[in-house]
Amino acid sequence: MSGSASFIAVDWGTTNRRIFRFDGGAVAHTEHDDRGAASVTDFAGEVAAIRERFGDLPMLLAGMVGSTVGWRVVPYVAALAGVDDLVAGLGWIDDRTAIVPGVSCSKNGRGDVMRGEEVQLLGAVAGWMVPPDALLAQPGTHCKWATMTGGRIAGFTTAMTGELFALLRGHSLLAGSLTADVTDSEAFREGLAEGARRDLAASLFGIRAASVLGLRDDADAASFASGVLIGADVAARMDDCAFEQVHILADAALGDLYAAAVAATGREPVIVDSHSAFARGILAIGDKAL
Incomplete structure (x- = not known):
């Protein structure tokens, strides 16, 4: 995709979602609503409705849409995980619609998982908002604490x-x-x-x-x-x-x-x-x- 290409992205949580339209490498429009994954039964219909409002464009979906309460379960990518690993693990619904896989980690018999937060973590590094080696906290219902190493997600605790x-x-x-x-x-x-x-x-x-x-x-x-x-x-x-x-x-x-x-x-x-x-x-x- 060139920097001038347009596409739609959805940060699809359990109870809420945020929709973005990107044009020329920047956010052109965004909306927030309460149509979270747990309240949706027809994901294909929801995606079609989003395209009607935002444009008939390629789409990337992140978050709980790739979980057991979502559209299709997309396997997690294991840490150490970077952008290339997420791209390789995308779950393609069709040739223009894909779900970001999420990340898992396991250490000393203790496992952990995230869906959606991985995009923020890697984006913070990619956008020079944080250094490539850092501790990042994502407060919320389930607070994530992630260690970044070389710009990749090395491990995390929820x-x-x-x-x-x-x-x-x-x-x-x-x-x-x-x-x-x-x-x-x-x-x-x-x-x-x-x-x-x-x-x-x-x-x-x-x-x-x-x-x-x-x-x-x-x-x-x-x-x-x-x-x-x-x-x-x-x-x-x-x-x-x-x-x-x-x-x-x-x-x-x-x-x-x-x-x-x-x-x-x-x-x-x-x-x-x-x-x-x-x-x-x-x-x-x-x-x-x-």
Whole structure:
């Protein structure tokens, strides 16, 4: 594909998706909606509808569209994985539509997988947003921590940090106390310090005790709980971190919370726009595949 060629890319998550049209090596238009893979039954129809709106162009699909809840299961590429490996592992639906494969890793009997995040990781390097050797964090429902070596994904760890917070807020003993918005407040910073102790089960019950005894206002409980979870997640990753900088691929709000947690460990956080990273990564794949 030449740099002037046009194509469509979809970052297709479980509950949401973002659609990009590229012209001349740049994003010409983008849309975000809630038509995630879990809510779609007719993927061929969805792709046809996207082409009606964005143009009858080649398409690259990334994320959960290649999983068991998606259109077709595309096997993972094993780390060490770079752009060329993803291109070789593309799952072609037809001669103009392909699914990016995702990446897996295994070490000491522990396996891990990602779908969609690999495009951001490789795009951050390809777009000179991060150095080729780096530690990258991707906060979210399932936070990814990836080590990049020579611009390739060498290994990674997934933490269910965001999902745990959602479960606590929706279904736990603490739910009634966790109704306020999370902010980078004094309570959040206190939670970071508590989470760094990594006695997670006890720290979380302490939120209930603080509410009952009047030791903390319930208005601060959600921020404290988020701090505990993020603080534990970040502290665990810093034990064997060889980098002074930690690059965080995220939107501003969540990125700022993780940046505060990273800074509390003495490292320097650097926030990278995740949508720009995805765009650069899918362009790198498209240049070789389309």
